[in-house]
Amino acid sequence: MTTDQVIFIIxxxxxxxxxxxxxxxxxxxxxxxxxxxxxxxVAGLYVMLDAGFLAAAQLLVYIGAISILLxxxxxxxxxxxxxxxxxxxxxxxxxxxxxxxxxxxxxxxxSQFSRVLPQVVQKQVDMKPMSPDxxxxxxxxxxxxxxxxxxxxxxxLPFEIASVLLLAGLIGAIIVAWPKAEDExx
Amino acid sequence: xxxxxxEWYIALSVVLFTIGSLGVLLRRNAIIIFMSVEMMLNSANxxxxxxxxxxxxxxxxxxxxxxxxxxxxxxxxxxxLIVAIFRTKKSISIxxxxxxxx
Amino acid sequence: MTMNxxxxxxxxxxxxxxxxxxxxRHKRPLRDAWTLAVMVVxxxxxxxxxxxxxxxxxxxxxxxGGWPAPFGISLVADMLSALFVVMVQVVMVTGVIYALGxxxxxxxxxxxxxxxxxxxxxLTGTILTGDLFNLYVFAELLVISGTVLxxxxxxxxxxxxxxxxxxxxxxxxxxMLLAVGTLYVSYGxxxxxxxxxxxxxxxxxxxxxxxIALLLAFFMVKSAAVPFHFxxxxxxxxxxxxxxxxxxxxxxKLGVYGFLRMTTLLFVAQAPTIRLILLVAGVIGVVFGGLSxxxxxxxxxxxxxxxxxxxxxxxxxxxxxxQLSIMTAIVFAFNHSLIKAAMLMLAxxxxxxxxxxxxxxxxxxxxxxxxxxxxxxxxxxxxxxxxIPPTNGFVSKSLLFSSGINSTFYWxxxxxxxxxxxxxxxxxxxxxxxxWLAPAEGIYTKPAGDNLAAPVLLLIMIVAxxxxxxxxxxxxxxxxxxxxxPSVYIQAxxxx
Numbered sequence: 001m002t003t004d005q006v007i008f009i010i011x012x013x014x015x016x017x018x019x020x021x022x023x024x025x026x027x028x029x030x031x032x033x034x035x036x037x038x039x040x041x042v043a044g045l046y047v048m049l050d051a052g053f054l055a056a057a058q059l060l061v062y063i064g065a066i067s068i069l070l071x072x073x074x075x076x077x078x079x080x081x082x083x084x085x086x087x088x089x090x091x092x093x094x095x096x097x098x099x100x101x102x103x104x105x106x107x108x109x110x111s112q113f114s115r116v117l118p119q120v121v122q123k124q125v126d127m128k129p130m131s132p133d134x135x136x137x138x139x140x141x142x143x144x145x146x147x148x149x150x151x152x153x154x155x156x157l158p159f160e161i162a163s164v165l166l167l168a169g170l171i172g173a174i175i176v177a178w179p180k181a182e183d184e185x186x
Numbered sequence: 187x188x189x190x191x192x193e194w195y196i197a198l199s200v201v202l203f204t205i206g207s208l209g210v211l212l213r214r215n216a217i218i219i220f221m222s223v224e225m226m227l228n229s230a231n232x233x234x235x236x237x238x239x240x241x242x243x244x245x246x247x248x249x250x251x252x253x254x255x256x257x258x259x260x261x262x263x264x265x266x267l268i269v270a271i272f273r274t275k276k277s278i279s280i281x282x283x284x285x286x287x288x
Numbered sequence: 289m290t291m292n293x294x295x296x297x298x299x300x301x302x303x304x305x306x307x308x309x310x311x312x313r314h315k316r317p318l319r320d321a322w323t324l325a326v327m328v329v330x331x332x333x334x335x336x337x338x339x340x341x342x343x344x345x346x347x348x349x350x351x352x353g354g355w356p357a358p359f360g361i362s363l364v365a366d367m368l369s370a371l372f373v374v375m376v377q378v379v380m381v382t383g384v385i386y387a388l389g390x391x392x393x394x395x396x397x398x399x400x401x402x403x404x405x406x407x408x409x410x411l412t413g414t415i416l417t418g419d420l421f422n423l424y425v426f427a428e429l430l431v432i433s434g435t436v437l438x439x440x441x442x443x444x445x446x447x448x449x450x451x452x453x454x455x456x457x458x459x460x461x462x463x464m465l466l467a468v469g470t471l472y473v474s475y476g477x478x479x480x481x482x483x484x485x486x487x488x489x490x491x492x493x494x495x496x497x498x499x500i501a502l503l504l505a506f507f508m509v510k511s512a513a514v515p516f517h518f519x520x521x522x523x524x525x526x527x528x529x530x531x532x533x534x535x536x537x538x539x540x541k542l543g544v545y546g547f548l549r550m551t552t553l554l555f556v557a558q559a560p561t562i563r564l565i566l567l568v569a570g571v572i573g574v575v576f577g578g579l580s581x582x583x584x585x586x587x588x589x590x591x592x593x594x595x596x597x598x599x600x601x602x603x604x605x606x607x608x609x610x611q612l613s614i615m616t617a618i619v620f621a622f623n624h625s626l627i628k629a630a631m632l633m634l635a636x637x638x639x640x641x642x643x644x645x646x647x648x649x650x651x652x653x654x655x656x657x658x659x660x661x662x663x664x665x666x667x668x669x670x671x672x673x674x675x676i677p678p679t680n681g682f683v684s685k686s687l688l689f690s691s692g693i694n695s696t697f698y699w700x701x702x703x704x705x706x707x708x709x710x711x712x713x714x715x716x717x718x719x720x721x722x723x724w725l726a727p728a729e730g731i732y733t734k735p736a737g738d739n740l741a742a743p744v745l746l747l748i749m750i751v752a753x754x755x756x757x758x759x760x761x762x763x764x765x766x767x768x769x770x771x772x773x774p775s776v777y778i779q780a781x782x783x784x
Contacts, residue, residue: 022205028218168433177266
């Protein structure tokens with residue numbers, strides 16, 4: 001086994017383990033912490049995939065912002081933390097079957113990849129981290145992405161729409177969570 | 187097989203997706219369901235990044251960046267909804283969201 | 289090149305208008321006037337776009353930077369998308385007019401019209417974009433603004449309905465993301481014209497069918513088609529009236545647009561299978577929607593179920609797949625948008641005059657007695673919904689029957705013939721209850737309520753398009769002729 005494989009296996013065990021904790025833990029606060037760990041594991045995988053910028057974005061947005069929002073929401077609804085009813089809903093069997101079928105379908109679809117990929121790739125990049133092909137790819141990654149965002153030939157339209165989307169999310173959240181007049185009276 | 191190939195990443199992404207979907211299907215707390223959804227989005231992102239790495243272009247990474255942005259906006263709205271519901275019903279269990287039946 | 293700039297205007301005007309409306313959020317008269325002006329200008333731009341596309345004789349493409357596709361973003365207006373954009377913007381203008389005259393507290397929220405304009409941007413953008421990933425981003429904008437507009441509704445179920453909508457939309461987003469992923473990894477492109485050409489040239493690759501299924505599921509959620517319909521009546525019934533009138537009329541047409549694009553551009557060779565699925569989903573929707581509408585106890589819910597049935601008719605028309613039936617689907621979609629928006633506004637108007645603000649039959653029974661004008665409008669709207677002349681609904685229904693006779697699916701024709709009677713049953717029943725029966729004890733009619741200007745405008749259009757149907761039908765005919773040859777779209781985008 002190579003070092004890469006060892007690192008990959010450690011990262012995946014960490015990611016999947018914490019993900020399982022999120023789904024099973026009873027305490028909401030602990031689940032949120034486990035989710036932060038899952039996000040961290042995924043960020044590590046991004047680094048392994050030479051997507052350093054995305055790893056940073058993952059840390060900033062998911063761990064820095066989204067997890068904090070989640071913890072805020074948990075604290076605002078904390079009266080439920082010590083509930084005695086079961087944490088799971090009453091449709092366990094059906095859900096398990098659905099999830100297993102879903103897993104099998106996706107696994108089947110994924111197993112087709114090896115047949116698909118060679119057809120698409122004209123110049124296939126070797127997955128080895130330091131092959132000569134890849135070095136410029138890594139170096140140019142951040143700059144090229146930055147250019148792609150604002151380049152009229154790249155993604156400038158979705159970039160603008162996404163910024164408006166963030167604005168909409170922000171204002172929307174304030175409006176929705178703002179107490180209505182009748183709530184305060186009661 | 188000596189290196190980490192794309193199949194490894196895709197397999198990991200599929201398992202993560204399934205764990206997330208189990209959380210959505212099994213839990214009754216709205217916030218946990220929300221966390222599981224975020225986990226599923228992460229697994230989709232992971233798949234995109236590995237495609238991009240494999241195809242040797244940046245498109246996949248750019249797409250992931252947008253997905254992260256969209257997810258941030260969605261989280262803000264979704265959590266605000268959960269808090270608003272909690273304020274009126276004093277519960278965030280999805281079993282209590284049955285006012286609209288019929 | 290200047291002509292091609294027209295394509296971006298119907299998206300850009302409401303987008304900029306939405307952000308600027310935020311600056312004037314506390315000056316209500318200014319904000320209201322601004323919103324209306326923005327919407328009217330945007331609607332005029334979409335009419336100009338339609339005329340330009342028609343005159344041009346081939347799709348107009350806004351290609352940023354002047355680079356050839358598939359590089360660079362593209363907004364594409366062919367007859368189909370231009371016509372749908374006109375439909376969206378006309379109905380949205382009446383929605384703004386209704387909101388301006390509405391007594392709901394929700395319209396007094398500083399950001400209400402900002403989100404309304406974002407809804408317009410999202411919907412117009414999804415229809416005009418030539419790129420699947422941009423479609424995803426625009427659809428998310430649509431979802432977030434729709435969720436917020438519903439969550440702040442006066443209706444006490446608003447938040448909960450918004451929550452359900454939010455989750456079903458998250459599900460749809462997953463479908464879309466995974467579809468984007470599978471198609472991207474199979475064909476290496478997300479540009480719709482390029483993808484259509486590649487699918488045709490390269491044949492079926494292993495992940496094509498999962499991609500098609502996911503994309504189909506995405507559009508089915510968006511159009512609330514069976515089996516993804518369960519959220520729709522809750523959501524549409526609990527949203528504020530001006531919003532639910534938009535959601536149930538034009539926003540569901542996004543799915544219709546998507547199905548038309550899928551069967552005529554993206555997956556032409558695979559279209560027969562897709563059509564069969566749509567046909568079955570449509571027939572189930574027609575029957576289920578019609579029966580459920582009869583059994584409801586709330587006018588708005590009844591109309592939401594009616595949307596399920598009417599979208600079912602459109603899916604059946606797409607499912608037949610002839611050029612005539614595709615034209616029918618376009619005309620039907622256009623007419624239904626006007627009718628359903630008008631009917632929901634009238635239901636909201638009646639609710640606003642009821643002693644308790646609600647559209648439940650218990651509350652609104654007899655409320656209509658002092659409101660003869662609304663009664664006449666509702667009656668004409670019912671005729672239109674059921675497809676009786678002299679309304680545009682008759683044009684839709686007669687086209688539907690003639691295209692059904694032309695295709696070979698007689699059983700579905702028979703079925704929708706029978707279910708058309710349901711429509712008349714439930715609309716007339718609602719009319720009878722509101723305007724005929726005596727009100728129950730303690731139910732009275734308030735002296736003031738919402739403004740009737742918007743439904744009057746819509747009803748005028750409904751009757752005008754019933755008597756003078758040829759402009760719409762000719763435009764739809766042109767659109768379906770363009771759709772019958774995917775290379776029209778592909779060549780306009782990719783060149784040569």
